[in-house]
Amino acid sequence: MSTKPIRSASHRLTNNVVFKVICDSVGTDGKVLDFGSGAGHMCQRLGNYFEEAGRNPADHIYACEINPSEFLYDKIKCKKISPDSDIPFPDNHFDLICSIEVIEHTRRPYDLFCEAYKRLKPDGTFLWTTPNLLHMKSRLEFLFTGFGDMYPPPSSLEKNAGRICGHIMPLNLATSPMARARLALANLSFIWIGENGVPLSGLSSFGHCLKWPLGITTVKFIIMIWMIGRKIVTSSARRIRLIYQLPAAVFLLFASLRMIDYYDRYTRHW
8 A cells, every 4th residue: 555645735634525526436446537636636546545445556556647647657558648638548447537627738628528438338427626716716816817716827847848838728617517518419418516416417507696786785785884984074973883893894894705715616626
């Protein structure tokens, strides 16, 4: 069993959810492909899982990476892939294919769906994660910088010249129904899963509808109090009342933002 943890480039919560979904889906008998496996963090976790069940990781885990020399998990082999989303394995071969924070690096993301469908067994699972541009933090970054969260401008560093790096294909819950429609033609289904492992079917839409009314109402309330304060300059009693109202408005603002952040946690990565 591997003892020294391999570092992951993905968010810890995302990795935890992916690992749980894989274990629940394939048990200890299935075959799993980690497409775009990086240094091998998820392969190592899955390898330890299969070893604890008395299985050989090489019989159940497969990996492919655009730069296999960076793959550090030595109990399985890592195949080289190209940026065109081709999966170099036979058709109907895997019970589950996972792609963690990879699809946003591809030139044609929907090609990866088609490739995964071919390589999966009937009733197989394609599990993928990607940053969501509709997250509140991403919206604010786009407002002030012109670039969404985790989608900065291309690197100007000389060391990155010629390297395939950075996120080039932004996806979100609004545009990805195109993928849902395409896979529906192949009789496949979609389930959105948030960072805490809860399906997003109703929860994300509730949070999305809740955040803007709360924020707008709070801003209107603060503006209203400010306007009242500008007009009232003689009544000391009303000034005292205003002193109590302003902290309440600030508290309401931060409570609303905290609630927004709470619901956004379900959709920051999906």
